Amino acid sequence: xxxxxxxxxxxxxxxxxxxxxxxxxxxxxxxxxxxxxxxxxxxxxxxxxxxxxxxxxxxxxxxxxxxxxxxxxxxxxxxxxxxxxxxxxxxxxxxxxxxxxxxxxxxx
Amino acid sequence: xxxxxxxxxxxxxxxxxxxxxxxxxxxxxxxxxxxxxxxxxxxxxxxxxxxxxxxxxxxxxxxxxxxxxxxxxxxxxxxxxxxxxxxxxxxxxxxxxxxxxxxxxxxxxxxxxxxxxxx
Numbered sequence: 001x002x003x004x005x006x007x008x009x010x011x012x013x014x015x016x017x018x019x020x021x022x023x024x025x026x027x028x029x030x031x032x033x034x035x036x037x038x039x040x041x042x043x044x045x046x047x048x049x050x051x052x053x054x055x056x057x058x059x060x061x062x063x064x065x066x067x068x069x070x071x072x073x074x075x076x077x078x079x080x081x082x083x084x085x086x087x088x089x090x091x092x093x094x095x096x097x098x099x100x101x102x103x104x105x106x107x108x
Numbered sequence: 109x110x111x112x113x114x115x116x117x118x119x120x121x122x123x124x125x126x127x128x129x130x131x132x133x134x135x136x137x138x139x140x141x142x143x144x145x146x147x148x149x150x151x152x153x154x155x156x157x158x159x160x161x162x163x164x165x166x167x168x169x170x171x172x173x174x175x176x177x178x179x180x181x182x183x184x185x186x187x188x189x190x191x192x193x194x195x196x197x198x199x200x201x202x203x204x205x206x207x208x209x210x211x212x213x214x215x216x217x218x219x220x221x222x223x224x225x226x227x
Contacts, residue, residue, distance in 0.1 A: 035213035037153075044203055044217035045153060056215055088152055092211050096169040097143075097155040 002027045002091050004100035012108040019076040021103045023089035028069045030093030036065055036074045037088045039102075045088060049074065079105070110134040114204060114218040120225050125192040128221045130204030137185040138162035141207045143214060144178060144189045146200040153203075158210055159187055167210065194225045 003026040013019055023034065032052040037045035047056040049065035052072060062083075064075045076083055084107050089100040115129040130142060144156040157168035159178040166178050172191070180187040187204060202221045205214035 030211075033211060033213075044205075044220055045214075046217075047213055047215045050213035050215075056213075090153070090213070092213055095167060095211075096171075097211075099153045099155070101152045 001096055002029065002094055002098050004089050004091060004098055006087075006089060006100035006103050008103060009101075010104045010106060012106050013079055014108045015079050015081055017079055019074075019079055019083070019105050021074040021076075021087055021089075021105075023067075023072045023074070023100050025070045025072075025091060027094075029072075029091045032068050033091060033093030034065075034067070034072045035090045035092060036063075037090065038083075038085045039088065040085045048087075076105070081107075110206070110216055112204060112206065112216060112218040114202075114221045117222040118224070120194050120223065122195055122225055122227055124194050124225075125190060126194060126223050128189045128202045128204075128223065130187045130189070130218050132185045132187075132206070135206075137180075138182055141210055141212070142178075142180070142187040143205045143207060145203045145205055145214070147203070147220075148197070148200040151200075154200075156189070158207075160210070161187065191223075194223075196225050199223065199225045 005024045007022045034052045036049040039045045053065045062077045086102045086104045111133045113131045138161045143158040145153045147153045159166045161180045177190045204218040206216040
């Protein structure tokens with residue numbers, strides 16, 4: 001299985017700051033099929049980014065994805081109050097699809 | 109407008125089976141894959157498998173082989189997940205999610221179904 005490791009585990013930032021989240025894969029992600037999801041308590045994950053850098057429908061442009069092969073980054077430029085949540089990366093290029101352990105972005 | 113509504117929470121004893129339903133509307137049901145993903149308390153999501161509603165073909169994660177069954181009823185646009193021989197570590201929220209292809213991100217999710225396994 002392609003194991004995804006996310007860092008840091010927790011990111012403490014203030015509104016308006018920029019968040020940089022990392023996702024590292026144990027094997028190259030086929031076709032850079034790497035997605036990022038946001039999850040708030042009691043809710044299902046929400047797709048933000050697909051194929052490493054494609055923004056999902058309705059996602060604000062302050063969310064940006066980059067990277068390739070084994071190293072991927074989610075950048076949130078100018079944190080809004082509603083952005084404080086847990087973020088997961090997922091690779092779906094090979095079976096089984098796998099998720100990272102998550103990064104919590106909390107208010108400092 | 110696509111809607112995905114899952115069945116309600118369940119409490120089961122170890123060794124029992126559970127069935128979770130995922131009723132969809134607002135799109136062409138056979139045209140999209142349905143994945144099942146679970147999330148144990150405080151943990152990241154875990155992919156369990158998918159079903160192609162058009163053909164009925166399935167793909168299961170190795171971890172669940174022999175214990176999981178994914179089925180669909182195209183007449184009512186519903187997909188079901190059945191997990192047998194439940195253990196306490198099967199306690200989780202179970203989600204269905206829709207994608208265009210087998211290898212694809214999941215843009216639409218159900219609201220989740222809490223399954224608790226406890227003696």
